Amino acid sequence: MKNIHVSTTINGDPTEFICNPDESLLDVLRNRLGLTGAKEGCGTGDCGACSVTVNGRLVCSCLVLGVEAEAAEVETIEGMANGEKLHPLQQHFIDGAALQCGVCTPGILVAAKALLEKNPNPTDTEVRYWLAGNLCRCTGYDKIIKAVQSAAAEMRGA
Amino acid sequence: MALDENGKRIFKVVGTRPPRPDGIDKVTGRAMYGADATAPGMLQGHILRSPHAHARIKSIDTSEAEALSGVKAVVTAKDFGLPDDESVLDVQDNCMARDKALYDGHPVAAVAASSAAIAKKALKLIKVDYEILPHVTDVDEAMKPDAPIVQTGRAMEDLPDGLSENVTYHFEFGHGDMDAGFAKADKIIERSFKTAATHQGYIEPHACLASMNSDGKGELWCCTQGQFYVRELCADIMQMDASQLRVTASEIGGGFGGKTTVFIEPVALALSRKSGRPVKIVMTRDEVFRATGPTVSSSTDVKIGMTKDGRITAAHATLRYQGGAFPCGTVQFGAQSAFAAYDLEAVQTIGWSALTNRPKEAAYRAPGAPMAIYAVESVVDELCQELNLDPLDVRLKNAAQKGTKSSYGPTFDDIGLKATLDAAKAHPHYAAPLGPNQGRGLSCGFWFNFGGNTCVSMNLNFDGTVGITEGNPDIGGSRASISQMAAEELGIPYEKVRTIVADTNSIGHNDVTDGSRVTFAVGLATIKAAREAIKEMCTRVAKIWDIDADAVYWEDGYAKPSGPNAGTFDPMSLEEIAAISAQTGGPIAGHHEVNADGAGVSFGVHLVDVEVDPETGATTVLRYTVFQDAGKAIHPDYVEGQMQGGAVQGIGWALNEEYIYGEDGLLQNPSLLDYRIPVASDLPNIDTVILEIPNPGHPYGVRGVGETPIVPPLAAISNAVSRALDLRMFELPMSPPKILKALSSKV
Known part of the structure; x- marks a missing residue:
């Protein structure tokens, strides 16, 4: 070929x-x-x-x-980051301990950013269903959902 | 190393939640994992695997593959030696089959080529002549005397009559008079349970980059939980000196026990040695499922006697585990842990282990314990139902505590089981109302925890910052917690400390990141290293002040004169001392090397509410709360993270995950579509309650927390489902078809 x-x-x-x-x-x-x-x-x-x-x-x-x-x-x-300035999702993932091994993190951040561009104010259930195609084996998703929501709140306020 | 006497010390850094040092790399995509490395002239390695569950390898013809343009090396078992150590030979045989392919996916040959496409094409040109043999994949079948023999000559000594040569291990634990115990019971229940094998399911497939030089030196980059163990195994297999093989652990994309051994690393090294070029091997997900470490599958009988007021009078369990095609002692942990939560007068556990035509078992978070405790906690729950007793009250009535002679021998020191049970009982979750088709379940969990060989080096930089070099891959935030303990001890801000995980030539041997050992053992060594550095700083300051070293003490980041008799001096900070260290004797460091004991056992209790749809058999987890004793939570976010992650892995095990083998002995579901791990939409929030009952064996009271959380979910969910259905469940996973089948048999 x-x-x-x-x-x-x-x-x-x-x-x-x-x-x-x-x-x-x-x-x-x-x-x-x-x-x-x-x-x-x-x-x-x-x-x-x-x-x-x-x-x-x-x-x-x-x-x-x-x-x-x-x-x-x-x-x-x-x-995703603007030079040294992290995207709010990136910052909230660090602040909220929403990653452990981190190998799923790039995919989840890209997916979460796409969600918030479509729906800036999702419910927890909407976040969970949107991210259902992104497997994480370390966190049990709890802190991921919370970090997405806190980033969304900051982005709505900004 | 004992708990500090000032056990009530006020921590300044420990217990806070600072950002992890690897955070920015991981959220920006810069972190380097196993598959992310490259080397000049690098070749792609690919592995040919057995398509049969069990087959004799009559011959392998690699000539056409070798002749293909772009192919630089082909290896088979003939390219490896025969290590003296039987366990190393097993690892090697698992990496490359010698005489027989022992399971579907067992490697039989490997190719290194200039591109992945050429390597894959070359695999198709390798001709393997197999003689297909009968196979066995079920543990109970494998133990029968007429079962196909997986490997001859591996049976346990004094194999009892009526058992297959596949039976490789037998363990017994316990104490007390069983007959007298059961005679005292008002109710005895005896049940049998089965659990499927599950996979650790790390998102990062195994990957490595190996480079062997013609002078005998080697470099190996790989995703592993233990670079030192990788070095030892690979050096043995490659018959080279350990010092000549430098192993660097990449960032690790999940391990959970499954990255505590080698699968592709010796193959990549052999291909590199033969080709004279660096060789990278990255597994596909199919390869990960077919040929890396699932758990054991189990078959267990439990018999427990109880008085009508809820006291357990006697407890017995027989556990049968298969750990794949190589001898596997994991059933020992099952037999030891089965009744660990209980204070029992009469207890006996018997464990059997058998070979099957499945991949070699690898550790998975509290290996051996979840399936044993699932069976025990299911019977305890059924007794509570039969005797109309509160399941938490019954656990509290029988709970092990300080001074209890454990079912596996040792007498417990301070443990947190009763505290976690009390916390569960007091929690609003336990009293919340339930609706139709809903049930609440609970289970205790236990893990031994481990200390082990550990080296830490601490160096004070001239600018007053501190570098820590340790040797344990960080799988759950340990670099943050180690930096916190160093900062706490030295009395400096967290931001002044940077902890790195070193390669095998940069620090002494560290045991694998396993056994929930890292925050405990590396933390302990870090505190000792800091105390050594502090002692040196005090000595330097004493010289400057021209007083006795004993007259200087360390407090909150400063060397101070110990009292009026010592003289009047302005305290000197770590930064000031480090800045002039070149003039006072040279760089200041602390280090500590230890085989740490005193890890302190861990207990947890999980509470779960489920709803089962009687139409579809699907189970929804509605609410989940984890209660666990952490001893001392250094970084509570990452303690919670362990509790949540372990719970969700257990939820997957209970409800969905299983290795499914066909009649042909081939794995039917080697993909993340068909082997379904929990996704975000399957789950509720996982609530956590951290208890802190200090471990007497650590200066700050730390206990390992990583493994216990996967233990209780199996029984907690089975108990919840059984109560929701009013029908006792005896097999995992409780996938919808199995629940529908159970419902259809309900009278």
């Missing part, structure tokens, strides 16, 4: 890469672009550790082909 050239935008930066036609966006991000923040927990779209947004839509990057990034806007965990 011949590689394909792709022009895209990642975290606001114009980016070009070549990849195999059957290569996942996750493999492109991790292996070709050095963006290892997205993790592969399953490769089958069941764990959400590879969550990114493509044109604002939350996706498992293990289920998206690299070539689908052509002319798209891709956002990953590496683009």
Whole structure:
């Protein structure tokens, strides 16, 4: 299979890469672009550790082909903070001890950010159902839900 | 190291909730996990696995794979030696099958190639000639005399008649006159239970990057709970000196016991040695399920006698665990822990362990205890129902306490079981009303806890900040709690301390991050290291002041003269002392090396309300409260995090998670879709109540907290479901089909 050239935008930066036609966006991000923040927990779209947004839509990057990034806007965990200033979700995850091992954290933050952009004032149940595609094995989700809600409250107030 | 005498000390840093030092790296995606590392010239390693549950390997032809362009090395068992130590050989055989493939997913060969695509293609070119053998995956079947033999020559000594050669271990614990005990009972209940094997389910699959040089030096980067144990195993398997293999632990994406051994690391090292290039291996989720450590599955008989006012008169349990294709002693922990919560005059537990054609068991949070205590606590609950007694009152009436001779031998020191039971009884959760199809369950939980070999190095920088070097991968926030204990002891702010986890050539041996040992043992060593540094600081200050070292003492971050007789001097801060340390004798450090004992056992009690849908058999957890004795909670957020995370893993075990094997002996559900761990929408908040009954074996009273929380959920939920259905459940998981089946048999 011949590689394909792709022009895209990642975290606001114009980016070009070549990849195999059957290569996942996750493999492109991790292996070709050095963006290892997205993790592969399953490769089958069941764990959400590879969550990114493509044109604002939350996706498992293990289920998206690299070539689908052509002319798209891709956002990953590496683009969430504004320089040194953490996104409120990132800050509240630290302050609220909403992470332990941290390997699911990038995916959960990307997913939670996508939720709050759609629904700035979710109920706990809405947060729990939105994040149902993001597995965490350490925390039991309790502190994650609370951190998302406290970040949402801060963002609504800001 | 005993509890400090000023046990009522007011802590300044300990007990607060500062941000974790690895927080920003983890929320920005910068933290480096096992699969995130690369090396110049790196090859991709992939592993060929047995598609059969049990098969003799007649031959392996790797010639076509080796001839494929881009393939740099192929290894099979022939590329490994034969370590003298039987347990190391078992680990090696589990990493690469020698004569027989012992389970579905057992590695038989591996390839290193210039790309993943080429490596995968090469695997398909390897020809393995298998002779398929009969298999066994169920523990009770494996113990029968006519069962297929998984490995010959591994039976226990003095194997009793009527048991298969698969039976590898037998343990017995207990004391007292069983017949007399049961004779005193007003009610005796005897039941049998089964639990399925579950997987630790860490989100990060195993990954490593190995680099062997032609001069015999090796570098290994991997996600592990114990870089030193990895080094020892790999050095033995690779037949090299430990000092020549440097192992660096990456950030670890969950372990829960499952990353306390090696699976791919020796294979990557062998491929690297053969190819002369760095080799990276990253497991797929399918490989993680098929070939890394699930728990044991169990089959248990419990018999308990009770008086009508709720006193247990005698208790007996027979536990049968299978731990996969290699000898597994985990049933010992089950037999020891089964009745640990009770003060009993007559108790006996018997444990049997058998080989099956399943992956080699690996530790999972309180290994062996949850399934044993599930069976015991289920029978205790049924006795409470039969005798119309309050289940918390019965636990309180029989609870082990200081001075109790435990069911497994030792006499307990200060323990927090009664305090947790009292807290549960007083909690509003226990009195809250229940609706139709709802039930409330509870269970005690127990874990031994552990100390073990530990080294800590503390260095004072010239600017008055402090670096701590320790050797235990941080799986639950331990870098924060260790920094807190250092700051507390030195009397400086938390922000002035940075704790790092070092590689195997940068500090002495540390046992694996397991047994709930790190905050206890590394904390203890950190406090001792700080006290050594303080002693040195006082000596330096005494020189400056020209007084006896004994006349200087340390308080709140300052060296001070001990009294008017010592002279009048302005106190000197750590920062001031460190700044001039080059002029007073050189850099100041403290270190401590210990094989720590005194870990202090841990007890918890869980309360849960469930609702069972009689139409679908689905169980919803409505409310959950964890009560646990932490001894002293150094960072309460992370103590709560352990309690919540363990509880939810137990909820998954109770309701959904199981290894399902087909008639063909193949694992039917090796994916996170079909092996369903709890997701956020399955769960309520997990409420926590931390009790602090100081552990006499730690200067601040710390007890390990990580493992106990997975123990009670199995029985607590089974008891709640059984009460909701008015039908006793005897098997885990209680997935909807199993509940519907039980309901259909209800008269």
